[in-house]
Each structure stands twice: as C-alpha cells, then as structure tokens.
Amino acid sequence: MKIFDSDRPRRWAIILAGGEDRRPLARGRRPGGRTVPRQFSRVFGVRTLFQQTLERLGLMVDPEHTLISLTQTHERHYAPVVANLSPRQLVIQPANRGTAPAILYSLLRLSVRAPNASVALIPSDHYVSDDRLFMRYVQRAFGAVERHGELIILLGIPPETAETSYGWIEPAEHPLLTTVYPIYKVRAFWEKPHSSWARELLARGCLWNSFVVVARVQTLLQAFEDRLPQLNYAFLRILPALETQYEAQALTRLYLGLAPANFSRRILADPRPNLAVLPVLGLHWSDLGNARRVMEVLCRVQTSRGYANG
Numbered sequence: 001m002k003i004f005d006s007d008r009p010r011r012w013a014i015i016l017a018g019g020e021d022r023r024p025l026a027r028g029r030r031p032g033g034r035t036v037p038r039q040f041s042r043v044f045g046v047r048t049l050f051q052q053t054l055e056r057l058g059l060m061v062d063p064e065h066t067l068i069s070l071t072q073t074h075e076r077h078y079a080p081v082v083a084n085l086s087p088r089q090l091v092i093q094p095a096n097r098g099t100a101p102a103i104l105y106s107l108l109r110l111s112v113r114a115p116n117a118s119v120a121l122i123p124s125d126h127y128v129s130d131d132r133l134f135m136r137y138v139q140r141a142f143g144a145v146e147r148h149g150e151l152i153i154l155l156g157i158p159p160e161t162a163e164t165s166y167g168w169i170e171p172a173e174h175p176l177l178t179t180v181y182p183i184y185k186v187r188a189f190w191e192k193p194h195s196s197w198a199r200e201l202l203a204r205g206c207l208w209n210s211f212v213v214v215a216r217v218q219t220l221l222q223a224f225e226d227r228l229p230q231l232n233y234a235f236l237r238i239l240p241a242l243e244t245q246y247e248a249q250a251l252t253r254l255y256l257g258l259a260p261a262n263f264s265r266r267i268l269a270d271p272r273p274n275l276a277v278l279p280v281l282g283l284h285w286s287d288l289g290n291a292r293r294v295m296e297v298l299c300r301v302q303t304s305r306g307y308a309n310g
Helices: 049-057 070-083 099-113 130-149 195-205 216-226 228-234 247-256 263-268 291-309
Strands: 011-014 067-072 090-093 118-121 150-156 167-177 183-191 207-216 275-281
Touching: 011 099, 011 167, 011 195, 049 070, 049 130, 067 070, 067 216, 070 090, 070 150, 070 263, 090 099, 099 118, 099 216, 099 228, 099 263, 118 130, 118 216, 130 207, 130 275, 150 167, 150 216, 167 275, 183 263, 207 263, 216 228, 216 263, 247 291
Parallel strands: 011 067, 011 118, 067 090, 150 275
Antiparallel strands: 118 207, 150 207, 167 183, 167 207, 183 275
C-alpha cells in the first residue's frame, strides 16, 4: 500500500536494471547451476531484488511514472515481472554499455514525455533495511529539488566499514540547506578508493554513495552535455526516433559503435557546484557486491526476524 499520497505529477523515477555483474559471488544461481544477474536473483525470500525495488518505489511513485532501464539480453529474467507494465515504461538497451548510456537513454525517453519532470535514479540490486524510511528520504530530496531546481542530490549512507568498492562522498562542513534533514554541498567524490584512503575517508566522516540520485531531468541532461558531450551528441541524433516505430532500429545502430561509460566516474567524480548530498540516517544499506556483504545482510535479516518472532 502506498504510504505517500503524492500529488506531485512531475515526480518520476528510473529504475536501473540493465547491469550485468559478472563476479560469481555477486550473482544469484538458479537450479542447474545457471547464473542470474544480481538484480534478478532471489537473495532474500521469494522476490528478486528487482521486484523488491519495484515495491519499494511503489510506496511513493505511481507505476505509470516509472521507467525501467533494461538490457535486451536479460529478457528471460525480466519478462515475467514486467508483463503487466506498459511497454512505454520499458527502456530496453540492445546491449549493456555501462551506466552513463543507460541513464542518458532513459532521461531522453522521459524528456519526450515529461520535459519538466523531476526524477529519481534508483538502482535495482541493493538491500535497504527500512523501505518506508528510505523512501521518505527520496521524498525529501524531491522536495529540495523542486525548491532549488539546479541541484543534483545524492543519497549518502553513513559508513560502517572502510569499503574500497563503494563510491565515497565528502560533504561540506556546513549545510547548503538548513532544514530538519540538512543537505550538504559535495566537497569531493571518490570512486572505489584504495584501502588506506578508505580508512581515512571513514575517519573524516565521509559517506557511502548509494547511487540514488534525484534531480530535474533538464539538470541531468545538462550535466551529460557538459561532461560527456560526444555521448550526448550521439543520443541527440536519434532523439527524433524516440517514442516512434523507428526507435529500436535507430538504437541498434547507435549501440553498435557506442563505447562504455560510467556515470559515477564521468559525471560525479569531479563534483559540480550544484552536486549535493542528503545523509540517510536510521537504516542499513548494502549494494550486495560480494559474498561477504551478502552474508552480512543475511545475518542481519535473520537476526531481526528472530527478534520480531521472539
């Protein structure tokens, strides 16, 4: 059941579900030994991480305002889950070329339908201990973006360990927006630091990057134009074909010569003046990127269920 009666018609979301993590310990496994991309694996219970993300997002954003970024090679995994959704909600890439093309393609598709929208970019393969609380932070980020349209807001997680496989965010000393839940300008950003630097970042009170981003569509498109002009130009050439019968053909030709690009490294790593972070307090989060983190979360989930049943 939806917990927010949002009357914000310009709020949209893009679920990022097109990645293919090839690390064996970070992937699910089906009977017969077949590996499954992490977002389509059943790590906790009977629902996949992708399904859990859909349900979490549904607490705040109407399904018809949700686009899902997918990769055609994963169709056998996602087809049963999205069967009841409108085809217009599916942003299907011919191949995986990294997070930057996936996000840019989705944003352009959204800009055709809702050019003045605000949007949340949501990964589909993460663990969140409290869905309702997490989505309240997303709601707060939307509110800040609607008041200050130039902002790109990241959700930052207070770290528990000196992780080297996460992005790290150093917030400014003083809040940019002094609300009940303050938002800080991003002073610096590090993508997967080495171990000694990760320990330093932990000691300095830096945050993990959850990769949840909230901004206006046009603000994000401007960031692509500034930081990845060649990629942006390549997609703009097929813009007239989007939402038409010619889209699939134009997209296939584009992706044949498209170089991979990472959104965090190319858009976030050199912080823009309008890049901000909202610390997320009171819950546990993990990207489940290796066997150790999966086991930690499984132990946490089992312990919490034990307390609940006790």
